[in-house]
Amino acid sequence: MKVIKIDKKHWAGGIEKSRSAYRLFGPVMVENKDFSDFEELNAGEMPDMTATDTRTSPKSICFPPEEVMMEYSTDETRDDCNLMRVPVKDYSPRAVIGIRPYDAAAYLIVKKNFDTPEYRDPYWCDAYAACTFIGLAVNEPSRLDFSTSTNSGPFDESGLDVLLVDMGGHYFAKVITEKGAAYLKAAGWEEAAGDGAEQQIEELKVKAERMIQTTISFDRIKEKSIMELHGADFWDDAAFACINCGTCTYVCPTCWCFDIQDETKGKSGVRIKAWDSCMYPLFTIHTTGHNPRETKVHRVRQRFMHKLKYYMDKYEDGIMCVGCGRCVRSCPVNIDIRRVCQSMNG
Amino acid sequence: MQNPYLPYPVRIDDIEIATEDKSLKTFKFVFLNKEDEEKFSYKAGQFGELSVPGKGEIPIGIASSPVEKGFVMFTVNKAGVVTTHLHNMKVGDVMGIRGPLGNWYPWEQLEGKNILIVGGGFAFTTLRSSIVYMLDPANRSKFGTIDVVYGARNPGMLLYKNELIEWEKRDDINMHITVDGTTDPDWKYNVGFVPPVTEAKAPKGDENTYAIVCGPPIMIKFTQPVLEKLGYTHDKIIMSLENRMKCGFGMCGRCGIGKELVCKDGPVFTLDQLNRTPREY
Numbered sequence: 001m002k003v004i005k006i007d008k009k010h011w012a013g014g015i016e017k018s019r020s021a022y023r024l025f026g027p028v029m030v031e032n033k034d035f036s037d038f039e040e041l042n043a044g045e046m047p048d049m050t051a052t053d054t055r056t057s058p059k060s061i062c063f064p065p066e067e068v069m070m071e072y073s074t075d076e077t078r079d080d081c082n083l084m085r086v087p088v089k090d091y092s093p094r095a096v097i098g099i100r101p102y103d104a105a106a107y108l109i110v111k112k113n114f115d116t117p118e119y120r121d122p123y124w125c126d127a128y129a130a131c132t133f134i135g136l137a138v139n140e141p142s143r144l145d146f147s148t149s150t151n152s153g154p155f156d157e158s159g160l161d162v163l164l165v166d167m168g169g170h171y172f173a174k175v176i177t178e179k180g181a182a183y184l185k186a187a188g189w190e191e192a193a194g195d196g197a198e199q200q201i202e203e204l205k206v207k208a209e210r211m212i213q214t215t216i217s218f219d220r221i222k223e224k225s226i227m228e229l230h231g232a233d234f235w236d237d238a239a240f241a242c243i244n245c246g247t248c249t250y251v252c253p254t255c256w257c258f259d260i261q262d263e264t265k266g267k268s269g270v271r272i273k274a275w276d277s278c279m280y281p282l283f284t285i286h287t288t289g290h291n292p293r294e295t296k297v298h299r300v301r302q303r304f305m306h307k308l309k310y311y312m313d314k315y316e317d318g319i320m321c322v323g324c325g326r327c328v329r330s331c332p333v334n335i336d337i338r339r340v341c342q343s344m345n346g
Numbered sequence: 347m348q349n350p351y352l353p354y355p356v357r358i359d360d361i362e363i364a365t366e367d368k369s370l371k372t373f374k375f376v377f378l379n380k381e382d383e384e385k386f387s388y389k390a391g392q393f394g395e396l397s398v399p400g401k402g403e404i405p406i407g408i409a410s411s412p413v414e415k416g417f418v419m420f421t422v423n424k425a426g427v428v429t430t431h432l433h434n435m436k437v438g439d440v441m442g443i444r445g446p447l448g449n450w451y452p453w454e455q456l457e458g459k460n461i462l463i464v465g466g467g468f469a470f471t472t473l474r475s476s477i478v479y480m481l482d483p484a485n486r487s488k489f490g491t492i493d494v495v496y497g498a499r500n501p502g503m504l505l506y507k508n509e510l511i512e513w514e515k516r517d518d519i520n521m522h523i524t525v526d527g528t529t530d531p532d533w534k535y536n537v538g539f540v541p542p543v544t545e546a547k548a549p550k551g552d553e554n555t556y557a558i559v560c561g562p563p564i565m566i567k568f569t570q571p572v573l574e575k576l577g578y579t580h581d582k583i584i585m586s587l588e589n590r591m592k593c594g595f596g597m598c599g600r601c602g603i604g605k606e607l608v609c610k611d612g613p614v615f616t617l618d619q620l621n622r623t624p625r626e627y
């Protein structure tokens with residue numbers, strides 16, 4: 001595999017150069033806040049490559065918190081009254097700079113939902129197809145990172161087009177796909193790294209993986225039946241402190257549930273797709289008032305069962321979690337997916 | 347692949363009050379673009395999303411039958427925002443329909459079998475679609491006996507009354523219409539709840555007989571033991587679920603019960619399948 005060397009002196013220039021062919025997205029510090037998030041980079045703005053985890057995940061680049069899907073007019077004097085039309089969208093190439101390897105791996109999980117043999121969500125799929133993921137390896141995983149035990153890891157290449165590794169004065173850029181090579185070329189970074197680069201990357205990878213302190217196991221969850229886990233006795237305890245705020249689902253790179261709403265102003269309006277959460281009672285309540293997931297225990301169970309069991313069974317895959325640790329960090333009452341997973345795997 | 351969120355434009359062609367208390371109306375729609383009717387080709391048991399710009403979308407079972415051409419029909423109970431708005435719309439109004447969505451009653455598997463249909467209240471819509479389909483001259487010989495137990499609170503609440511009376515007269519379908527109660531002295535059909543009428547009138551369950559059951563939860567709860575007593579095994583009892591839905595094709599995650607998404611993997615399930623699924627419906 002080809003490795004390119006990018007001297008940090010050439011970093012800003014390359015990023016700038018690539019703008020002529022790509023819309024750029026990257027982590028930026030949110031103004032007056034002490035966290036960063038993924039955003040489209042304005043002219044002149046650079047991705048913050050020192051950002052540890054962004055507060056929310058970069059899933060928003062293809063799955064915005066709110067997205068207009070269609071527009072309509074309810075003006076009866078118009079020919080197209082009450083007819084839905086899809087607005088023109090910009091699916092020109094996007095480069096996502098500095099995405100963490102596990103966040104890119106999360107895209108592969110979410111893809112199973114939005115890109116199926118029978119149906120294709122054009123909004124997600126077209127945005128995804130436009131993306132080139134220029135990931136940044138995590139040299140020093142956080143205390144909450146457990147990505148090595150979720151089939152991902154700090155140097156995971158599975159969702160990436162390029163893996164950047166910070167070597168101090170320069171980056172090594174491991175070229176994973178053609179798309180990745182095209183981006184590096186557009187940025188003008190073409191200096192071959194030479195012998196030994198792959199070896200150095202491997203050493204950093206081993207070191208980073210060793211720094212990860214916690215792991216989870218789900219081997220026994222696979223063998224248990226849905227009904228056995230659903231009826232287990234630990235759900236009351238697991239849900240006890242939860243206030244159903246939904247934060248865990250909003251920050252998660254693999255949570256994909258959404259709502260569809262119409263917003264009308266005067267005689268024109270839009271139909272939007274908006275993030276939703278299984279933690280809210282409104283998510284499932286019937287018009288009759290009957291709610292199949294009436295209590296918070298039902299809803300907490302749904303979140304963990306979906307992530308750690310239903311997904312696994314439906315797609316014959318691992319779990320619907322890449323171990324980024326965001327939900328653990330953000331939960332106001334310290335509910336920890338690692339502990340719940342342990343109960344389920346017990 | 348087309349955008350699955352984008353509804354086909356339709357025009358309301360006819361609106362009929364379906365029950366005496368006016369809580370249900372039957373809407374006939376025609377597609378504004380002829381080719382969309384082809385694309386909407388469906389099987390009995392599927393549903394569509396009725397789409398009213400500015401109000402939202404609602405999942406409604408398709409009440410017309412695949413053998414009826416030139417229109418699609420839905421019977422809608424006035425319940426909340428979208429259904430109430432729909433009840434106030436007029437013939438000629440334009441709106442949208444998405445679909446067909448979900449699976450259908452397992453017609454391939456049902457061929458050559460005796461069919462028992464048990465319905466209650468306004469959950470008779472896709473059952474009507476099924477009956478019309480089976481009674482079609484091209485299809486009738488594909489099935490054994492057909493029995494229908496259908497109940498409503500009173501005669502005025504029975505859907506599709508003219509058709510029910512027509513079917514009563516035929517000898518290739520055994521109708522067991524019932525009402526909870528009536529003050530009509532001329533009522534010549536059954537009086538009583540669906541479960542006891544099923545117990546008294548329905549054919550015994552065997553290898554060659556399937557039951558399709560749709561109705562309010564309370565009816566289903568008391569019909570299940572009756573069917574078991576009659577010898578229906580759980581793999582021969584077919585039901586259709588109603589969960590809150592949005593997308594209708596398996597992406598928004600709202601209608602999940604266990605690993606199944608009711609909108610895409612259902613709404614039709616056998617009781618045997620439901621026994622292995624959390625009861626979150």
Ligand SMILES: Cc1cc2nc3c(=O)[nH]c(=O)nc-3n(C[C@H](O)[C@H](O)[C@H](O)COP(=O)(O)OP(=O)(O)OC[C@H]3O[C@@H](n4cnc5c(N)ncnc54)[C@H](O)[C@@H]3O)c2cc1C
Pocket residue numbers: 260282286287393401402403404405406407408421422423424425426427428429430468471587588589590591592613
């Ligand atoms: C497969 C299937 C088949 C069905 N078949 C039939 C049938 O044949 N006939 C029939 O009468 N009924 C049928 N139903 C039930 C029918 O879908 C509901 O009665 C209907 O959706 C109620 O819609 P409403 O807008 O009137 O109710 P509301 O409770 O007002 O709202 C439902 C919709 O309004 C919006 N909405 C309102 N409040 C909120 C909120 N707080 N948060 C988010 N969104 C909100 C959403 O778009 C929501 O989907 C079926 C249901 C299913 C799942």
Ligand code: SF4
Pocket residue numbers: 241242243244245246247248249279330331332333334335
């Ligand atoms: S963040 Fe914590 S308290 Fe909030 S819904 Fe999630 S588990 Fe519950």
Ligand code: SF4
Pocket residue numbers: 248251252253254255307320321322323324325326327328337
């Ligand atoms: S469940 Fe928590 S740890 Fe797992 S991917 Fe989502 S936010 Fe990260």
Ligand code: FES
Pocket residue numbers: 590591592593594595596597598599600601602607608609610
């Ligand atoms: S309604 Fe969206 S997944 Fe079923």
